Amino acid sequence: MNHPFFPAALPTAAVTPAILAQAILRTVAYADVFDYPPTVAEVHRYLEVPATLAQVETCLHDGLLASGRLVAHDGYLTLPGRETIVAVRREREARARLLWPRALAYGRWLAAVPFVRMVALTGSLAVNNPDERSDLDYLLITASGRLWLCRAMVILLVRWAAHRGDTICPNYLLSEQALALAPQDYFVARELTQLVPLYGLAVYHRLRRVNAWTATFLPNADGPPPYPDPAISNGSMTPLPPRLRGLAETVLRLPPTDYLERWEMRRKVAKFRNRYPNQSEALFSADCCKGHFEGHGQRIIAAYHETFKRLNV
Secondary structure (H helix, E strand, O other): OOOOOOOOOOOHHHOOHHHHHHHHHHHHHHHHOOOOOOOHHHHHHOOOOOOOHHHHHHHHHHHHOOOOOOEEEOOEEEOOOOOOHHHHHHHHHHHHHHHHHHHHHHHHHHHHOOOEEEEEEEHHHHOOOOOOOOOEEEEEEEOOOOHHHHHHHHHHHHHHHHHOOOOEEEEEEEEOOOOOOOOOOHHHHHHHHHOEEEEOHHHHHHHHHHOOOHHHHOOOOOOOOOOOOHHHOOOOOOOOOHHHHHHHHHHOOOOHHHHHHHHHHHHHHHHHHHHOOOOOOOEEEOOEEEOOOOOHHHHHHHHHHHHHHHHOO
């Protein structure tokens, strides 16, 4: 295949052993970009074609591993010659165990901010793969009409965390009426299916339903990924007491705050556009603040293309 991704979801009956083998190779190749050797279960979840776990295991044992196109090492799968990244994953998993309690603590504070309807952990920690430079990244869903005031309150928490020596980055906010993600590509599908909802599980499920297109790329990635900590197994945290939170939101819904919402949006969007011109992955509107300024998605896909070419699939 010339293109590294299947252009549309394939029916189960169309997935031949050869197609399944190609999909497994590509899934491992994508993870390799992050120095992340996946488990068999992770390969199954993030396949581009529908398949059962048993089918994946059979394809691996009878074909890809036996032929040497993939290597199994201590429960992980790697491309040939990349076995050393198993040690990298273990090191990062150890770092993740130290970071998760802090990520959960800040997640609870974020859930307490008025107008926050969902908090999800994203980025490298969501897949237990943080390096020494990794931040605590979050996606927030807010009530409509108050995204920018909500963001302003969240930034106060960001600054407080910085004084404590922690870098938290709630750099993607959407309102409840703008849950459709763009662009509809493999990278965004992976990011959505990898994020870990901490608070607002019902909103998370709405987010997944609105973005059901992700099944075109990842038909097996249904629901949230396995939670790394039993404390968040139900995806819910306790925000401010309902009465206090309701009172704060009532006050901040009064007509004068409509002006503040528009003023804050204009002020911050102008600042972002002046500081980061020509940023194709950033997006700002009344219902969205996507502060992705470094072209991360484009770099990842480019790196994946290079890895894919070397596989000669």
